Amino acid sequence: MIKGDLAYIVKKGSVITLITIFSRPLGYIREAIQAYVFGATVLVDAFVVAFNFPELIQTIFFSGAISALLVPICTKYVKDEIEFSRVYSTFVNITLFLTGLFSLLVLLLSEQVVKVIAPGFSPHAKTVTRNLFLIMLPVISTHGVLSVMKSFLNAKDHFAAPELSGIIWNLVFIFSCLFLSKTLGIYSLAIGVSVGSFFQILLQYPFLRKLKIEYRPEIKFSHESVKEAKRLFFGAFIGASILPINSFVDRILASFLPEGHVASLAYAFRIIVLPFSLFAVPIYTVSFSSISRSFHERDWKALFSRLESSINLLFITLIPSSCLLCGLKSEIVTLLYERGAFTTLETELTSKALLGYGVGLLFYGLSVLFVRAFSSIHDTRTPAIVGITSIFLNGLLDIILMIPYKNFGIALATSIVSFYNFLLLFLLWRKKTGYGLRNESFMVIGKSILSGLIILIVVGMTKRFFQNPVLLVILDGFCALSIVYFLFRGFFHGTVIPSRS
Numbered sequence: 001m002i003k004g005d006l007a008y009i010v011k012k013g014s015v016i017t018l019i020t021i022f023s024r025p026l027g028y029i030r031e032a033i034q035a036y037v038f039g040a041t042v043l044v045d046a047f048v049v050a051f052n053f054p055e056l057i058q059t060i061f062f063s064g065a066i067s068a069l070l071v072p073i074c075t076k077y078v079k080d081e082i083e084f085s086r087v088y089s090t091f092v093n094i095t096l097f098l099t100g101l102f103s104l105l106v107l108l109l110s111e112q113v114v115k116v117i118a119p120g121f122s123p124h125a126k127t128v129t130r131n132l133f134l135i136m137l138p139v140i141s142t143h144g145v146l147s148v149m150k151s152f153l154n155a156k157d158h159f160a161a162p163e164l165s166g167i168i169w170n171l172v173f174i175f176s177c178l179f180l181s182k183t184l185g186i187y188s189l190a191i192g193v194s195v196g197s198f199f200q201i202l203l204q205y206p207f208l209r210k211l212k213i214e215y216r217p218e219i220k221f222s223h224e225s226v227k228e229a230k231r232l233f234f235g236a237f238i239g240a241s242i243l244p245i246n247s248f249v250d251r252i253l254a255s256f257l258p259e260g261h262v263a264s265l266a267y268a269f270r271i272i273v274l275p276f277s278l279f280a281v282p283i284y285t286v287s288f289s290s291i292s293r294s295f296h297e298r299d300w301k302a303l304f305s306r307l308e309s310s311i312n313l314l315f316i317t318l319i320p321s322s323c324l325l326c327g328l329k330s331e332i333v334t335l336l337y338e339r340g341a342f343t344t345l346e347t348e349l350t351s352k353a354l355l356g357y358g359v360g361l362l363f364y365g366l367s368v369l370f371v372r373a374f375s376s377i378h379d380t381r382t383p384a385i386v387g388i389t390s391i392f393l394n395g396l397l398d399i400i401l402m403i404p405y406k407n408f409g410i411a412l413a414t415s416i417v418s419f420y421n422f423l424l425l426f427l428l429w430r431k432k433t434g435y436g437l438r439n440e441s442f443m444v445i446g447k448s449i450l451s452g453l454i455i456l457i458v459v460g461m462t463k464r465f466f467q468n469p470v471l472l473v474i475l476d477g478f479c480a481l482s483i484v485y486f487l488f489r490g491f492f493h494g495t496v497i498p499s500r501s
Contacts, residue, residue: 005302005309008290012159013282013313019163020277026170033177034189042125043186049118050132051193056244057106058099058143066095066144068236068375070151073225075292078155081212087225088152089216094226095148097219099141110134128186135190142197149204152213154289159282161207165200172196228378235380239371242387246394246417250410253398260349261407267337267346268353268411272361275325279317280365283310284372292376303376304435310369312441315448316488318362323452324480326358327459331469352408360415367421370429379432386424390417447487455480 038044070091077084106113114121114130121129150162176192184191208215220226254262287310294303325332329351338347371383394417401409429435458479459472466472 005290005306009283009286009306009309009313012157012286015160016163016282016285017278019160019167020281023163023166023170024274024277026167030170030174030177033174037177037181038186038189042122043128046118046121046125046129047132047186047189049121050114050129050190051136053113053117053133054106054136054139057102058140065233065236065240066091066147067151068239068372068380069229069232070148071155071289072292072295072376072378073228073232074152074155075289076296077225078293084152085212085214085216086218086220087223088148088213089218090220090223090226091148091229092145092215093217093219095144096141099144103137103140106140107134107137132187132190135187136193138194139197142194142201146197146200146204149201149208153204153207153211154285155292156211156213157289158207158211159285161204165203168199168203169196172199232375232378232380235382235384236375238384239375239380239387242390245391246414249391249395250398250414253395253402254407254410257402257406260346264346264349264353264407265410267333267350268357271325271332271336271354272357275318275321276361276365279321280314280368283313283317284365284369287369288372288376291373295377300433304433307369307373307435308437308441311366311437312444314362314365314369315445316451316484318365319448319452320455320480320484322358322361323455324459324476325361326355327456328469328473328476329354329358331472335469335473349407352406353411356405356408356411356413356415358415359412360418363415363418363422367418367425370422370425373429374425377433382428382432383425386421386428389424390421393417393420444488451480451483451487454483458483 034044038047074084074087074091077087110130110133114126114133118126118129146162146165153159153162173189173192173196176188176195180188180191250265251262254265287306290306291303294300294306330347333347333350333354337350338344371387374380374383394413397413397416398410401413403409405412455476459476462472462476462479466475
């Protein structure tokens, strides 16, 4: 086994975590500035609807599917600079061709598309929506190309530039909103979206050149990598569609609940995304490329070791995060949202949803990790089948649990489905590869559960003496970090899990 897998993931993943610490607050600032300049008007509704459609299309068809299949494919050629650049150029050009063709089709059908995505809008609002939609149409192509760039940079163990692109996009959007809104009105937001996505691509070029990844105007449809991509695409596409479909079903069913329940689920999920982005995303992003390389090298011992290091890190980070979120659910929601029209009633609703999502945070992270693990060995079919079954389970649990528990029931259904996905994927992975957790990992899991229990006890004690939400979040957050550091201090001083015999 290659020693230091855990240290490698922490070192590379910390770059993503640090960038996320800056980019997430910037996203909140972006939304606050948008709200300050435009408020909550029909024009903003038009922008949101117009933006969501191309964003959803590129996420499902291009970004989600591309990231799931390209990293496992391109890592095969990582040691051959000429061939690596040839494969890179081929996929950039294929992406430009497909997204351009799709964008042209959507352009010709733009009026019909707007009627579908905004059926209840007035004629004027539909016209504005269509104009905004057309301005942001290039996002499908630019984000598709960005996903290709990200995959090839990740294969070369470079993770910073793709993550920094989010900061660039937010800054361009904010600039456009502040300085163009007086002359262009709501269209300034659409321009910020499209121009910002273009700058995201420009940011990648210096790093691509530094790593000797060169672009050429060529497409080799006969190349082995293209044939493999065709084989993997459908499974990757299905896998990328599961979360949006489940979220769409959740929103539809929640619309039958009293007013405010749909919004409370959205607010709670936004909170859950923060620890997931800080910890889970860096872990599975870094491990994905390294596991894919191990597969191409047929080094199953290294592959298992890197996967197990990722599992351990998810337990170490997400169990304490989950316990902290669940223990301080009301205080966190109060701190982030309770002001203006957001009253204590909305805080209570959102807190219930946060609790439902929070208990499944670990399983959501683990399920994504194993989806990537299957993709790394060129198997997108298995997680796709599991994902399809989870859609039906999610809808069934939503209906069963929302009746007695309302929004908490819908959020809890998401957590249960995440556990189902993880458990089934783990069992299928074990059957396919013969993989099994070692005793050392069970010790890590036990310590992680212990840390979570201690955090819940500490939160309960501090809430008896303090009521200020700011003080509680800061104090308990510091205590949680201290508890995790004390229990796992060996990990943070370079100690790694013993090698797999």
